Amino acid sequence: MDKQLSSSEIGNLWMTYQQKTMLARLLEHFLANKQNEEVHNLVQTYYNQEINFINELTALFKQEKIVVPVGYVESDVKPSSKPLYDQYFDALFLRVMMKITIGLNALHISMSYRQDITDLYKRFFDVAQNTYNETTQFLLKDGVLTRPPMIPMPEKVEFVKGEGYMAGFNIFSEKRPLNAIEVSLLYQGIETNVLGFQLLRGFEQVSKDKEVKKYFEKGKDLAKQIIDTFSDTLLKSDIQPPIVAWGNPTLSTESPYSEKLMMYLTNLLSSFGLTSNALGTSFSLRSDLPMKMTLIAKDIFDYAKDGGKLMVKNGWMEEPPQSLKSTK
Template identity: 45%
Template sequence: MRNRTSYSPLASSEIGILWMTYLEKTMTDRMLRYFIRHADGDEPKALLTRLQAEASGFIDRVRELFEQERAAVPVGFGDEDVNERAPAMFTGRFDVSFVRVMAKITSGLSALHLTMSYREDIRRLIQDMSTCSQRAYGDATELLLALGLLSRPPIVSPPRETEFVEDLVYMKGQGVLRKARPINLVESAHLYQQMETNVVGFELMTGFAQTALEPEVKRYFETGRELARDTVDMIRAVFMESDMSPSPSTSGRASESTTPAFSDKLMMYCTNILTSFGLGGNALGTSFSLRSDLPLKLGALMTKVFNFAQEGGKLMIKHGWMEEPPQAENRPELIRS
């Protein structure tokens, strides 16, 4: 029988997972510290405080794993990336909406990372992070609903009988002389989630644009703001064509503050995470769509989002903000040296 106590080095995938986790958790930790200072109400503050403590604990666990392997600990984000004394960047309970979106992202990442992990301690770490993310999503959702600050997807009559598709017309989309069928509820579920996330993203990009220091970074966030608005408008039009009226709301908005609360580096990385999530969400929504025009519309949107992400990467490299992920040994270079 295999000795479970024998040492097993980290697999390449596990090193990559830990690296990604460290950057995301150090960013989240700094943002939560700022949000706690400006929290509006006891319940939001308690939620944010708990999440910050959990993020800090995960940072320590990941750092310890790197040190055990005698691996370089990533730089991530630190005190220099947040100004906790800056005025509130957002009003109301926007911080709770942001936490809810991040919980969606980290829940998905944990599910993916778990399937890429082999060592028991790494799997346990990811399972613990998944539990915290799911609880954060649930708590943020319940809090916003209780406060009347979170809109639900459109309400429709439940089906009374089952049916099967009998004609290929079901898959045809909008045409010049043809009206497409109404979107089905699987399609609407994915579309609404993208719409809801971009409503929050619009306010986030507004706050980032107002407080960024570098002029080209400001312009980049302005582009992100318009991209979020275009996404919401496009998806709302699809719903309205199906006689469904979505009304996703945000629990707050960007304030009038122009004082930087976060470094340009941190805001660019945060935007990178949200953009990657947007690309994944669009791809998933496209794969579940049976109406031929929806993948075309989402595909055009994905192209814009991808180009936006590429421009962000170039900006981060230009300013020295993109930390390089771990890599395998460069054998040709070692041979030449």
């Protein structure tokens, strides 16, 4: 018989339940507003698997005698409301969510000790990976998604000669061209923030709470600032930033989602942005890039912190399982 769940396993399962119930509610609105047959089929296939996983998690909580979290429920979505985004947004959004899910599942596998929990996260990982591949290939086929820039094929091995390779922050030193790793990190940062920008434009458009609406506007402006900063860096190395023509909000002012759900998703994407910037800071060797990414990370952190305060103020933040409180 499996041993009692550890604190890390309980915490990760709790987080996973929050994320999966939130995503299920979002997808229910997408499914009720079919705009593209292929996109609808992609979303439906993933949704069916997600509902099965939520049921498994619910059964696991009950089996372990752990209270089932509230997460996100039917009242957090209005499936019959008008589409909030254009026909390709569903696939673009699902693809980015799979990026986040793949990373989280990999992390959760490494934090699991019980074999059944490890196996569960492996299945989560496989479904997310397959869905990411399917949405990527579909969007490429329809010309919605652009591939990252091409660079000349390396013809020989080179080693860094001198500290000039890391120059970038000093205004008197010439910046070297971006290397392939730096281009990839900047490109992915732009791609993700374009989706975030479009998402928050829609949220701002339908939010009925003045304070929440202002928060979404601030997030939209932050995403735009990041896109501009990263795009300018690519252009200065004669590299074309990605151009996205799809994923825009419609004219609808009817909110399909609760303010609680929209705030949670925004907070989740902010956390993902912090992780991405940490990677960029770690793997960029040109000294100006880590500096830019560190400043951006601070802005994202402050934004996420303000969002957390706003969720607590409105009673929208469910409390994770706690360790024993001190009696002192």
